[in-house]
Amino acid sequence: MQQLISKKMLAGLTLISAISINNSAVAEEACGAAYAIDSTLPNGGRWTLCWEHSLQNGISLHHIAYQPKNGSKQDILYRAELAQVHVPYDDNGARYHDISDYGFGDRNMLGLDEKECPNGSLISYAGKSVICQQVLPRGEELRYQDKSVQGYKLSLFSISQIGSYNYVPRWEFFDNGTIELSVGATGALQRFTAGSQSNQGWPIADNKIGLAHLHNFFWRLDFDLAGNGANDMIEEINFVRDDGGLKAKKEPILVETGRDVNPQTMRTWIVADKTLKNAADSPIAYEIQLYQAGQRDVGPEEEAFTKYDIYFTKAKECERFASHNSNADVCAKDLSTYINDESLEDDIIVWPTTTFYHIPRAEDAPNMNVHWSGIRLKPFDWHNSNPLAGTIR
Template identity: 35%
Template sequence: MPVNRLSRARNRTALGLAVAALTAGLTTGAGPATAQPKAAQPRAAAAAAADCSAAYRIEQKLATGTTWRMCWRYDGMAGLILDDISYQPKGEAKPIKVLESGRLGQIHVPYDNGRQEFHDLTDEGFAQGLMPLASAECPGGTIKTVKVPDPQAGRSTKVKGLCTTTRARGHAYRMQADTGNKVYQTQGKDLLVYAVNQVGWYEYMTEWRFQDDGTINMNVGATGTLSPWDYDAGDGQGMPIGKGPKARATSHSHNVLWRLDFALDGSTKNRIEQYDSTVTPRGNRPPTTKTTPTKITKETAGDAKSYRWWRVVSATGKNKDGHARSYEFVPGPSTRFPARGYTKHDVYFTQYNKCELFASNNPKCAAGHPRFVDKWVNGQTLTHPVAWVNVGFHHIARDEDQQPMPVHWQGFSVVPRDVTAMNPLTPADLAGQNGDYIRGS
């Protein structure tokens, strides 16, 4: 993210001219150490109407027998939104709904020098920066045409910018048979859905991976190039990436927040549970571990730590073993940004409110309504919980970030827990081994 953002007409395409101007000692406006004028701010765009005609439908049966179904739409601020997401592994008579909606909730970018702070989705034209994709970027897949709303011009632009394809991920499992030399193994497959949005000098790759075992991975990868307006900004921040001590690039954070509205088994009346485990040493004897579940009945903010996890549990559906279906949150590596309430915690669970769509600088609610997700955590009873997941990355530039900059990923997963009675990829030979298959279930 640049400290000084250029208008879209002058960002990446003007790189050569901008660098030449800097080299010659020229400045544009106030110079590289002072913020350039921002591009005109997009007005709050009206939410796109739900449309699941063939053009907006994604349905993929993977080689292992699992089918994922969903609808997609494109919002004037949030960018790509996926709705009505369902999962149907082999052996299940009908699809199992997982999410009512999944979307980015904000990309918050504060700079270490304290001079700049950006909210890319709501304030910096993230959605309008959808990039066209070449066929080589979507191998074996389909690139869909997206209508990108431009609130300033009052029209839409068509961009071939949404890739849907499949990718191998390696072993889904491997198990040596109890007798003989037979090995049970299979190679997993994912449905990949992704788009790329440019904001200033950065390009964000918003990626959804739907695994054949029911896992959903959500990641944002930042790539593109470091902004030359950051170099030697006179703030003493960051690391030099030029010859000797030159071209010190200002350090900054990328705090990515996702908004997930679950609808397990078709109902949004889900419940949230937190699990904590306590390990007790016992001298030379083996230690004991006790796990305690807590029902989260009111809005809350939580922090990940060792031996803690959360799950969202279906209020209506059970698997064939009679266990309530649920999805567990599995966080990825994260550096929480402690200076803002909306990035201070790893998760926020709020009661559904149709206007609460962005974790910071939310423009969708009426005047007087709080604009930040941490302010929405105010003790309401959770009957329709919405999960906000925060994953932070502190970017301290390195020589290898130029040029172009390698992708750095940040994200998390939601993993099925008791959605099916057995591994959904279980081979036919082992289908009868549910529970204690030696002594009987």
């Protein structure tokens, strides 16, 4: 079971004051003022959400909603969390499951200070500052001839230490409705072998081989578009060539399954609402972009949960982690066993993944640069038109 520390242990909450960020009734309805975040960005886009601390997931977010400037608020995600960091080494000497086996919260979550959160605000839990909340510029968002719009985003991050590694889960919410979820990995290399040559690593110093390894990141996303998860559906889109050129082939995914990216067909997936539509009569939706799918890890038979790039399952409270599910005695053990042809007509859970293959290099010692791995959720007919076009100047 997920182990939650009592909310009564909350020590304090500091609010961002530089740009319109405040805790108000929108998010408080779901979680109370101490755990609510309400941020209006300079271009008018507004995000409301709640946060939660747990031993294993670290920081989870829930009741995530977005409101464009001069538009209406719409719910997007009922819950979103990092659901596994799987780290198998090439020599099979270690195959870690960091979220389920060690946990990103409690003592493994580092306390932050103001230097790590410039121009932002620190949010505390149990007397420790655990979240940095910032509003950041993100560069030019759009341009038409000599006029342009600068974009902004709400950024939240925490830092957890597992062994020699520091992980930085980061949640970014753009003023156009886009969400980017990523994890930075830094710290120090953890495992080595002696010698000058190795086919399972790379020489980083005299008689020292840094062992190569993978970071497999899994997220668990419970969509509730327009506030009703039972009305959501998954569509897979492939662009297939025929004599007339490329044509879009849309297929609903009706039962639990795992799927892979396919560069040949530019495959993508959208989560769409079955009833709510935009002004062009298109279902409001979000596209799931696995934009870092260039590296893949399909592990041994006992790690069948690594077989696919993305999974779609029926929502079940006990199916919490991509692997080493701690409810395996009363529930399925990992993603490979969550899939058993159940219907996706009810609430859907989306499990996007991405992989980073870490080949050690001399520059990784004594400390490595942070490397980022992530996914993107992008509005797809969510708006009637570009929500930032009206701010161009």
